[in-house]
Amino acid sequence: MALAINVSSSSSSAISSSSFPSSDLKVTKIGSVRLLNRTNVSAASLSLSGKRSSVKALNVQSITKESIVASEVTEKLDVVEVEDFEELAKRLENASPLEIMDKALEKFGNDIAIAFSGAEDVALIEYAHLTGRPYRVFSLDTGRLNPETYRLFDTVEKHYGIRIEYMFPDAVEVQALVRNKGLFSFYEDGHQECCRIRKVRPLRRALKGLRAWITGQRKDQSPGTRSEIPVVQVDPVFEGLDGGVGSLVKWNPVANVEGNDVWNFLRTMDVPVNTLHAAGYVSIGCEPCTRAVLPAQHEREGRWWWEDAKAKECGLHKGNIKENTNGNATANVNGTATVADIFNSENVVNLSRQGIENLMKLENRKEAWIVVLYAPWCPFCQAMEASFDELADKLGGSGVKVAKFRADGDQKDFAKKELQLGSFPTILVFPKNSSRPIKYPSEKRDVDSLTSFLNLVR
Numbered sequence: 001m002a003l004a005i006n007v008s009s010s011s012s013s014a015i016s017s018s019s020f021p022s023s024d025l026k027v028t029k030i031g032s033v034r035l036l037n038r039t040n041v042s043a044a045s046l047s048l049s050g051k052r053s054s055v056k057a058l059n060v061q062s063i064t065k066e067s068i069v070a071s072e073v074t075e076k077l078d079v080v081e082v083e084d085f086e087e088l089a090k091r092l093e094n095a096s097p098l099e100i101m102d103k104a105l106e107k108f109g110n111d112i113a114i115a116f117s118g119a120e121d122v123a124l125i126e127y128a129h130l131t132g133r134p135y136r137v138f139s140l141d142t143g144r145l146n147p148e149t150y151r152l153f154d155t156v157e158k159h160y161g162i163r164i165e166y167m168f169p170d171a172v173e174v175q176a177l178v179r180n181k182g183l184f185s186f187y188e189d190g191h192q193e194c195c196r197i198r199k200v201r202p203l204r205r206a207l208k209g210l211r212a213w214i215t216g217q218r219k220d221q222s223p224g225t226r227s228e229i230p231v232v233q234v235d236p237v238f239e240g241l242d243g244g245v246g247s248l249v250k251w252n253p254v255a256n257v258e259g260n261d262v263w264n265f266l267r268t269m270d271v272p273v274n275t276l277h278a279a280g281y282v283s284i285g286c287e288p289c290t291r292a293v294l295p296a297q298h299e300r301e302g303r304w305w306w307e308d309a310k311a312k313e314c315g316l317h318k319g320n321i322k323e324n325t326n327g328n329a330t331a332n333v334n335g336t337a338t339v340a341d342i343f344n345s346e347n348v349v350n351l352s353r354q355g356i357e358n359l360m361k362l363e364n365r366k367e368a369w370i371v372v373l374y375a376p377w378c379p380f381c382q383a384m385e386a387s388f389d390e391l392a393d394k395l396g397g398s399g400v401k402v403a404k405f406r407a408d409g410d411q412k413d414f415a416k417k418e419l420q421l422g423s424f425p426t427i428l429v430f431p432k433n434s435s436r437p438i439k440y441p442s443e444k445r446d447v448d449s450l451t452s453f454l455n456l457v458r
Contacts, residue, residue: 083107085249089230093256100231100253101127104214105135108249111211111241113138115203116164118149118274119284121216122156123262126271127253128214129160138165138206142198143174144286148276155272167202174198184288191289191304198286207238212249220258221283231255294444301380301443307423341406342376342385347392349403353414356405359430360418360437369401369430370454371437373415375408378424384445391447400454429457 092100104112105128113136114124128135139153157164177185177197186194207213213235219227232251240248254262259282266273276284280292283303293302351359351371359369372388374381392402407415408424415421419428420439427440427450438457442449 085232085234086230089232092231095231097123097253097257098127098130100251101214102131102133104212104232104251104253105131105133108212110134110136112136112213112251113165113206113210114214115139115216116156117216117284118145118152119216120259120262120266120273120277120282122152122271122273123254123266124214124216125156125160125162126266126269135162136165137162138167140199140202140206141166141168142286143169144198144288146274146276146284146287146290148274149284152272152274159272165206167206169198169202173201186289186304187306190307204238207235207240207248208243209241210248211240211242212251214251214253216254217252218254218257218259218262229255295446297380297383297443297445301383305423305443339376342382343372343374343388343392343404345389345392345402347396347402348389349401351403351405353411356419359403362430363433365430365432365434367399367401368432368454369403370395370450371403371405371428371430373405373407373419373421373424373426373428375406375424377408381425384425387445387447387450391450394447394451429454431457 092103095103101124114121114128116122116125116137116139118139125135125137128137137156153164156162174197177194181189217229219229229252231253232249234246235248235250238248239245265271274281274284276292280294281290281302282293284290285303289304291302291305356371359365359371370391372381372384376382388402388404395402405411405415405419407419407421407426412421415426419437420426425445427445428437429440430437440450440453442453444450
């Protein structure tokens with residue numbers, strides 16, 4: 001049976017749930033269905049002549065399964081330009097965050113929103129405010145954020161006169177996870193499952209209501225996964241409002257800005273910030289998976305500290321993780337991929353698998369050893385390279401040997417089983433007269449802290 005469709009002549013308006021204080025423009029709720037303006041059609045077929053004309057009435061009775069009576073329908077077709085975002089990224093490579101933010105809001109209007117985590121990415125909201133354009137902000141409430149983060153959300157809303165659009169995880173999925181595995185299963189089997197339920201899927205729903213989103217990613221946040229992010233890109237993972245690959249654009253206005261410069265901007269503009277920052281928290285996520293970092297530690301070392309450095313993405317920016325030739329997920333360079341070695345002081349002994357096995361067998365050593373288990377691609381190993389090399393130079397000729405053992409790739413299972421490897425870097429001390437190594441328990445990896453521990457156990 002054929003259907004006759006009649007669409008009214010008035011354009012449909014977007015479904016809205018909130019509005020900007022500075023504008024009468026209605027804001028589409030993230031994740032909702034948005035009705036776009038449609039050309040009025042009262043006929044059962046279209047002739048794409050490229051011009052507009054009147055519509056000839058149809059005799060509905062003449063429409064059968066076998067034939068459709070066509071009328072002359074004219075439609076002025078809009079020419080849609082396909083934006084080359086790689087080229088745009090090159091043009092904006094040296095642009096300021098404010099200029100990039102302004103371009104993003106100008107191009108996408110109500111179809112773009114800022115992703116706000118409750119950390120220093122509040123700078124994005126300040127930049128958007130400075131453009132004078134309407135803007136939207138959304139956040140993922142996982143249900144396990146710090147109280148300080150919730151208070152910041154409230155402060156930011158009042159400071160800028162906005163309403164943050166919160167996305168929540170599916171209650172049934174959370175309930176099943178907690179009932180089956182407990183409240184802290186991520187300490188045992190990794191954070192990916194919990195993040196997938198509490199963060200990734202809510203984000204996916206949010207982005208399906210947008211054509212673009214704005215993030216606070218910076219290249220210096222995680223050398224392993226974020227060092228190559230452009231200021232704008234077609235999102236490699238998520239889909240937008242129109243669906244399909246390439247339907248969502250991702251803007252990273254502060255990609256080329258260093259963390260210190262972001263903080264100088266926040267202080268200068270007197271922007272409200274999360275009080276956890278003053279307690280040593282730099283990268284802030286859920287309460288059970290975030291902790292303060294110490295001086296000289298990388299900011300991402302405060303996230304999922306019980307896991308390898310390469311896994312320190314929750315899935316929101318999964319596109320930063322690349323695939324190696326074996327099909328394994330990597331953080332730019334990983335496993336045994338070719339990468340410049342580290343800890344290259346002439347006083348650092350490079351141990352082979354056989355070498356460290358022999359060291360483990362010695363029960364009456366003449367000298368104590370301090371050994372770092374490392375992976376050269378690991379940003380946290382890279383961060384302690386200078387202090388470890390300095391330690392080796394300081395201990396040269398003192399009766400203590402300083403060594404390194406590359407424990408990734410094929411050696412990882414051995415290191416986890418025999419050498420107490422938990423995450424990179426792991427530091428072991430092999431005392432005199434003892435075959436069993438002692439694992440250095442602290443995150444303090446400066447020369448004085450390592451020397452003090454060594455003197456206590458050597």
